[in-house]
Amino acid sequence: MQQIARSVALAFNNLPRPHRVMLGSLTVLTLAVAVWRPYVYHPNTAPIVKTIELEKNEIRSLLPEASEPIDQAPQEEEAIPQDELDDKADGDAGVHEYVVSTGDTLSSVLNQYGIDMGDISQLSAADKDLRNLKIGQQLSWTLNADGDLQQLTWEMSRRETRTYDRTANGFKMSSEMQEGDWVNSVLKGTVGASFVSSARDAGLTSAEISAVIKAMQWQMDLRKLKKGDEFSVLMSREMLEGKREQSQLLGVRLRSDGKDYYAIRAEDGKFYDRNGTGLAKGFLRFPTSRQFRVSSNFNPRRLNPVTGRVAPHRGVDFAMPQGTPVLAVGDGEVVQAKRSGAAGYYVAIRHGRTYTTRYMHLRKLLVKPGQKIKRGDRIALSGNTGRSTGPHLHYEVWINQQAVNPLTAKLPRTEGLTGSDRRDYLAQVKDVVPQLQID
Missing domain, CATH: 2.70.70.10 (Glucose Permease (Domain IIA))
Structure with a gap:
């Protein structure tokens, strides 16, 4: 046997190199085919089943969300820069506000802030009137540390405010009727070190200053006002037993570099210029030219x-x-x-x-x-x-x-008043503008 093997090896070595390569390749291929055993599925054979027990955290790791990066709280260097115009009024920190506009429902308003639908349903069950929000009404709410709705306040009118507090069984409603008299006040001033400090000197509260800033935000960056610029503000204030209870901004006039800027409140709670043109600038829904998945x-x-x-x-x-x-x-x-x-x-x-x-x-x-x-x-x-x-x-x-939620948020859009709404507004302008005189 050994002699046969030596003879085969000698004959193989005496072959030209191309022949040796070809013969070697054919030998390897022949051996591969000889040992190959393809798997054949037999339907009558019982499948092998193995049960695997997973811990709770292991189950979560299999969810689709596990493939996405988990956001953390914004790092300090990522935080949006703040300034004195961002200062909240005392007691307003953590309070979210919203003025009802066309097409709004309780669900559409709260859902865009990520408030749980179960909470929204419990609110509607506590007071069916919440299903009929009116344009211009204001909602405000607070959340607990877990982001759950803690309290909702609904200003139905100047006279009535309803509050909904979380309880063990849902939400409990309470109603408060305002009994004070509403009086219009004009507050004027000249900008000195800053608009905020000058507005305080003129007699505006922190909440009233915030209202002015929001009303003028699309026309003027109040941080850029110069020393000597002037302003006139018309506030409607509720007075009860000689004390101010609450207030509502009716109109603002700013004079900067000799040019006047106006913002006047309409019945829908929004601010327009003297011609009834909306002040807000329109937004795109998506930050790309076409929509992506x-x-x-x-x-x-x-x-x-x-x-x-x-x-x-x-x-x-x-x-x-x-x-x-x-x-x-x-x-x-x-x-x-x-x-x-x-x-x-x-x-x-x-x-x-x-x-x-x-x-x-x-x-x-x-x-x-x-x-x-x-x-x-x-x-x-x-x-x-x-x-x-x-x-x-x-x-x-x-x-x-x-x-x-960027996909459902009520974003600003360029708009103006039309028809009877515009006629009513222009009549209101004729009453408000003369009160906003700047000396």
């Missing part, structure tokens, strides 16, 4: 799939190719444009004093802090920077420093 929704109660703790997702993620142009959704000023930890390259834009938008995980920035931009301007290219599991754009909308 939502890979992760807004969820202020999202659980970390591993720890089980609340890790809010304060925006919406759009899956898109890197390098997609990102657009500003509205006119505003860039307040942040840099790289910062988990957010990667990101941009924050302030629109007036009420709205802020943020764009994260960008590849390239096209704007700088302090830059004025218009709706539709390119501000960046999308990317995959920071803590990200794939190319996408994380987009946030904040209203009065509270994150809302």
Whole structure:
């Protein structure tokens, strides 16, 4: 046998090299076919079943959310810069406010802030009148540490306010009737060190100053007022036994560099110029020229799939190719444009004093802090920077420093009064403007 093997090896070695390569390849192929045993499925054979027990945290790790980056609270360097115009009135910290407008329902208003539908249903059960909100009415609410609705206040009219407090069994309603007399007051002043300090000197409260700032936000950056600029404010104040209980802004006039700016309240609770044209600037719904797939929704109660703790997702993620142009959704000023930890390259834009938008995980920035931009301007290219599991754009909308759902939020739009509403408003203007005289 050994002699046969030596003879075969000698004959193989005496072959030309191309022949040896070909013969070797055929030998390997023949052996591979000889040992190959394809798997044949036999339907009559019982399948092998194995049960695997998972811990609770392991089950969460299998959820779709586990493939998404879990947002953390905004890092200090990611926080939106604040100034004296952002100061809340005493007792107003943590209170969210909303003025009812056309088409609003209790559900549409609260749902955009991520308030649980179960809470909304319990509110409606506590008071069926909440199903019939009227334009111009104001809602305000507070949340507990877990983001659950704690209390809701509904200002039905100047005379009646209803409050709904959380209880063990839902919400309990209480009603308060105001008995004071409403008196109009005109407060005038000249800007000195700042508008806020000058307004206080003129007799306006912190809440009234905040109302003026919001009314004028689309026409004038009150931080830019110069020394010597003048203002006149018409407030309607409720007086009870000689004390001021509450107030409502009716009209504002600012004179800066010899030019006058007006904001006058209409019956719908919004402010317009003297011709009935809306002051708010319109917004785009999406920050891109076309709509992309939502890979992760807004969820202020999202659980970390591993720890089980609340890790809010304060925006919406759009899956898109890197390098997609990102657009500003509205006119505003860039307040942040840099790289910062988990957010990667990101941009924050302030629109007036009420709205802020943020764009994260960008590849390239096209704007700088302090830059004025218009709706539709390119501000960046999308990317995959920071803590990200794939190319996408994380987009946030904040209203009065509270994150809302970008897909359902009631965003400003350019509009004006028409028909009988405009006629009624112009009649009101004739009454208000003469009271806003500036000496």
